[in-house]
Amino acid sequence: MAVSPSSSAQQARQALANRLAELCRDAGLTGRDIARLCSWHPSKSSRIMNARTPPSADDIRAWCRACGSEDQTEDLLASLRTAEGMWVGWRRMERAGLKQAQEARLPLFERTRRFRAYSSWFVPGLIQTYGYTEAVLRAVQRRRVEVDDVADAVAVRMERQRVLYKGDRRFAFLVEESVLRNGLGGAEVQEEQLRHLLTVGSLPSVSLGVVPTRTERSRMPVEGFWIFDTAQVNVELVSGYLTLTQPGEVAAYADTFRELADMAVYGAKARALITSVIQTLR
Structure with missing residues (x-):
């Protein structure tokens, strides 16, 4: 253990x-x-x-x-x-391939009604494009997974995105500005992904915030995490996947999300920031 x-x-x-x-x-x-x-x-x-x-x-x-x-x-x-x-190393989680690891998370997404996600590395999976997801999972597979089932794993993640459009759910996504500029997949994949953010960010059930890069800030970037309702937090670390269910730990991540959200820009300001990055790709 x-x-x-x-x-x-x-x-x-x-x-x-x-x-x-x-x-x-x-x-x-x-x-x-x-x-x-x-x-x-x-x-x-x-x-x-x-x-x-x-x-x-x-x-x-x-x-x-x-x-x-x-x-x-x-x-x-x-x-x-x-x-x-509650703590699973990536190699153990993904030893049978990436598809199975993606499928294992589906029930949690289906039963959750309020999602909060923060990322300092990648665009969160629920709002990724096919090409961006493929680039992310291909990088993972090359680094630590012997089984090559990337195409199947991408299909599972795309299917999971249906929760964005079904039922009475609310979504709050926060990304660091550096996520918009990480170059993953190349310029074409990046531009498609950024344009998708503009589309998803306009959905009535979605709040999309970008934490601008600043010389001074009250809260430094932290590890990426998801908060599912008020019951569970999942944290993706370099070494593994952490599941937190203790109320005090869940509350600590909720407080962190709130602090980061207060630093983010939304609406027209977020769209302007994303659009400016798209223009640099050209």
């Missing part, structure tokens, strides 16, 4: 450790007893019960057998998967 700085992930690990410790106590065993019955080093069971060492699936199966609680195995394995899912 990968370790992340998230208190959501840590709380999930601690909850699993507490349940394993409870099974041990209910069986009248000590940590040393568990280690002996499982043929482990004596300190391993203590580390697991104190959430210092995450258990593997095989560890949980052995623990339940030692406690005579094999009926608890599947439930505990589900808890393990939940804790692991």
